Every structure is written in C-alpha cells, then in structure tokens.
Amino acid sequence: MRREAVVLLAGLLWALGAGAQSPTAASPPPDNEMPSGSSVYAKPRPPVRLETREGRLVRPGDQVDANDALDEILDEFAADIARLGANRVSPILLERVRVSDNMNPEFASILEARLVSAIYRAANVRVVRCYECYATHAQVEDGAWVVRRGISRREDLQRLMKKYNAQVVLNAxxxxxxxxxxxxxxxxxxxxxxxxxxxxxxxxxxxxxxLLYRSADKVQSREARLKDLEDRINAKPHFNHSLHLGAMIIPTEGHPEGSIWAPYTAYRFSEAFGEERTWRLGGTVAGLLSPSRMVGAILSATLLSRINKENVYSINCFGGGSVGFLLTGVQGNSPMFNAQAECVMAHRITLQGSLGILVPFASSTDSTYTIGGLTPQVGMGFTW
Structure with missing residues (x-):
C-alpha cells in the first residue's frame, strides 16, 4: 500500500514538471512577433490647444478649436456690454439661451454658464436668472384651457422685470x-x-x-459694393496715384566706368478695373539723373494685378509689367520692357522692384560703347 502511494506521488510530480516545461506556453513568439488574435490599443494624441494673446487667436496649424472661437465671441460680446455701461443695463434678466438643432441641447446650459462668466469678467453688472421664462403655465380663460410657455404677453414681461428689478432682457x-x-x-x-x-x-x-467679425461688417461690405456699382453705372473711375523714389542700374559695354547707376523719380497714375477692381492700368513718367553719365526720362504704360486677396490686416501685393521708352536726347533712345512687383505695407507706403530689358543701342556721343541690357531697379513709394 505504501509502495503504491509513493509511485502515484512520483507520477504526479513528473506530470506537473512536464507541464511547466511546455515550450508552447512559456517560450516567446519567434522574431518578437505578436501572437495571433492579439490587439494593440494606442492612446489617442491630445488635440493641439490654441493660445490666446491679447484677444487674438494664435494658430499653430490649419485647424481652429471651436471652444477657442466661442470664447472669442463671448469675450467680444462681454466687451460690448461693458461699453454700454452698467447703469444702463444692470441687472440683466437672462431669459433664454438657445442652440441650433444640429447641436446637443444640453450644451445650452454650458453656453449660459460661459456667457455669464464672460460678462462678469468684463463688466460690473448683475445677471439674474428668469425661472418663469422656462416654465409652462396653464389656466382657464373664458371657458378655454390655455397653455403658455415662457413670456407670451407684454404685461407678463413688465411684471417679471419689476419682480426681478431688472432693466433689460437678454436673449442669445x-x-x-x-x-x-x-x-x-x-x-x-x-x-x-x-x-x-x-x-x-x-x-x-x-x-x-x-477671423471674428460682426454682422455690421457685412452691411458695410454690401454698402461698399453698392457704391462701387453706382460708380460703374455713372462711369465714375477709381484712380490711384503713386510717387516712387529709387535707383536703376543700366548696363554698358565698352565704357571704362562700367554700368550706369542712376537714381530715379517716378509718378504713376492708374485706374482700377475688373469685377473686384483687382486690375490697375495706367501710365508712368520717370526721370533719371546721373550727372556724369546720363540724364533722361522713361515713359511707359503699366498693367498690374492684385496677387493676394484684399485684407486690411495683411500686406497687399501686386504684380505685372510695363512697356515704355527710354529718352536720353543726346545719347539716344530705346524701347524698354519691365516685369515688376510691389507691395503696399499698410495703406500708403509701398516697396517696389522690377527687372527689365533695355534694348541695347550705341551711344550717339561716343560710338565706342553701347547702352542696354538687363536693368534691375528697386525703390520705395507713397500711394494715395
């Protein structure tokens, strides 16, 4: 009996040892591969948060968080409340805050809290919640059962305003x-x-x-378009004038002093045209003065087009070209072709540059050298 128990115990220990040394259960998968049926769960990256500096949105990418845009809207409205003055609007009776059908209705309460918080940060006013404005009222009138919700009559409004001692009612x-x-x-x-x-x-x-804008901005834009349409019907042109100062390099061949460095002054007038008046066509009169080398003038026709969309917050750039004539009188005359670009930095100051080709011609005073070639020029202008 004792011998049989010893044999049984030894067999049990051998079975347990063999199971613990099973290669399929303890050995790792070959080449560090994941076993079949396994899944990998990666934690999603947090969205990029925007920073607000002095009321302006700083965008690190192409997307804008709707919460940041909503904060800008609420802060703008709170600033308007502060400009109205607390003595004219406080206390404010908050009647109802609504959201559109494609939004979660529960967000209305969150919007209400953020709205009141923005008002308290910007202005010294009191905001009072109107409990009757959300309630449903039922009563019998002339034998009929009438059900009303919120404020439905002027008398109810005046009674509530007197009850809450409020001056204005806010709907958002x-x-x-x-x-x-x-x-x-x-x-x-x-x-x-x-x-x-x-x-x-x-x-x-x-x-x-x-960009945050108001409905009044749209009205002003429509008013400007209406005025532009009236100007077109009345054949009233839109002229632009500019005065430029700069320098031009005129290549020479065969002259011991090399190229001609000539300061220039130019006046240009142009008319804006096109559906959005993005094109400018006009004429340019320029004078060159290099006392020891050349004195002349340039007459040219200029065509420019707006490169970027018109924006009062950014630099407005134009590109185009001109075709004209260099007149030197004694030394000779020659046609000139320019490709030019200019940028209005704010409203009046302009940076201008061009690269042109002056058709080479032999000097009348000294036929041993020719004038012409690639003529770059840079300058600064004033536009009005």
Whole structure:
C-alpha cells in the first residue's frame, strides 16, 4: 500500500514538471512577433490647444478649436456690454439661451454658464436668472384651457422685470453651420419699459481664417459694393496715384566706368478695373539723373494685378509689367520692357522692384560703347 502511494506521488510530480516545461506556453513568439488574435490599443494624441494673446487667436496649424472661437465671441460680446455701461443695463434678466438643432441641447446650459462668466469678467453688472421664462403655465380663460410657455404677453414681461428689478432682457442664440464650418452668435437686449430692442448684434467666425467679425461688417461690405456699382453705372473711375523714389542700374559695354547707376523719380497714375477692381492700368513718367553719365526720362504704360486677396490686416501685393521708352536726347533712345512687383505695407507706403530689358543701342556721343541690357531697379513709394 505504501509502495503504491509513493509511485502515484512520483507520477504526479513528473506530470506537473512536464507541464511547466511546455515550450508552447512559456517560450516567446519567434522574431518578437505578436501572437495571433492579439490587439494593440494606442492612446489617442491630445488635440493641439490654441493660445490666446491679447484677444487674438494664435494658430499653430490649419485647424481652429471651436471652444477657442466661442470664447472669442463671448469675450467680444462681454466687451460690448461693458461699453454700454452698467447703469444702463444692470441687472440683466437672462431669459433664454438657445442652440441650433444640429447641436446637443444640453450644451445650452454650458453656453449660459460661459456667457455669464464672460460678462462678469468684463463688466460690473448683475445677471439674474428668469425661472418663469422656462416654465409652462396653464389656466382657464373664458371657458378655454390655455397653455403658455415662457413670456407670451407684454404685461407678463413688465411684471417679471419689476419682480426681478431688472432693466433689460437678454436673449442669445448659437448656431453651428457645417457647410462651411462656422459659428454664429446672435444676441438681443430688450428694454423692460416699452419692450423696445435696446441692443442687437451678430458675431461670426470666418471658417477659414478664424477671423471674428460682426454682422455690421457685412452691411458695410454690401454698402461698399453698392457704391462701387453706382460708380460703374455713372462711369465714375477709381484712380490711384503713386510717387516712387529709387535707383536703376543700366548696363554698358565698352565704357571704362562700367554700368550706369542712376537714381530715379517716378509718378504713376492708374485706374482700377475688373469685377473686384483687382486690375490697375495706367501710365508712368520717370526721370533719371546721373550727372556724369546720363540724364533722361522713361515713359511707359503699366498693367498690374492684385496677387493676394484684399485684407486690411495683411500686406497687399501686386504684380505685372510695363512697356515704355527710354529718352536720353543726346545719347539716344530705346524701347524698354519691365516685369515688376510691389507691395503696399499698410495703406500708403509701398516697396517696389522690377527687372527689365533695355534694348541695347550705341551711344550717339561716343560710338565706342553701347547702352542696354538687363536693368534691375528697386525703390520705395507713397500711394494715395
């Protein structure tokens, strides 16, 4: 009996040892490959957060976070409240904050909290919540069961304003557009005395540049287009004038002193045309003065086109060319062709450069050398 127990115990220990040394269970997969059926879960990278510096969005990439754009909108509205003055609007009765149908309705409460927080940061005003504005009321009138929600009569508004001791009622609506992506925030302040609209504004975020603008900006743009259309109908031209100062290098061949360095002064007048008035066509009169080498003038026709879209916040650049004639009187005359570009840095100061070809001609005073070739020029101008 004892012998059988010893044999059984030895067999059990051998089986356990063999199972622990199984190559399939303990050995790693060959070439560090993952076993079949395994999965890899990578933690998603956090989105790039934008920084706000002095009220301007700093964009490190091509995308703008909607939360940052919404913060800019709310801060702009809060600044308008501060400009209106606390004695004219405080306390403010917050009637209703709505969001568009393509947004989560629960976001309205978050928007309300962020709106009130922005107002408190910018202005010394009080904001009062209107509980009756969200409630549903039912009563019997002339034998009929009437159900109302919120403020439905002027008398109710005046009663609530007196109850809360408020001056204006605030209504706000946030709309999300998806084609293209854009945010629109519309607000309205209503007086309690006569139910007249005290303040109304719409705030928009441009879908590509994240530029914050108001509905009044659109009105001004339409007004400018209407005025431009009236000018076209009345045949009223849009002229541009500019005065340039710079230097030009005129190559020479066979002269011991080499190329001619000549300061120049140029006046150009042009007319803007095209559907968006992006083209400019006009004439240029320039004078050259190199006392020891050359005194002359350049008459040319110039055509320029806007390179980038018009933007009051950035540099506006134009490119084009000119065809003209160099007149020196004694030394000779020759045609000249230029490719030129210029940039208006803000509104008046202009940087200008060109690269032209002056058809070579023999000097009338000294036929041993010729004048002409590749003629670069640079300068600075004043535009009005």
């Amino acid at each position: 609506s946030l709309t999300l557009h998806t084609a293209p992506n854009a945010l629109a925030f519309d607000v309205e302040l209503v007086r309690a005395e006569d139910a007249s609209i005290f303040f109304a504004e719409g705030y928009r975020v441009h879908p590509h540049t994240a």
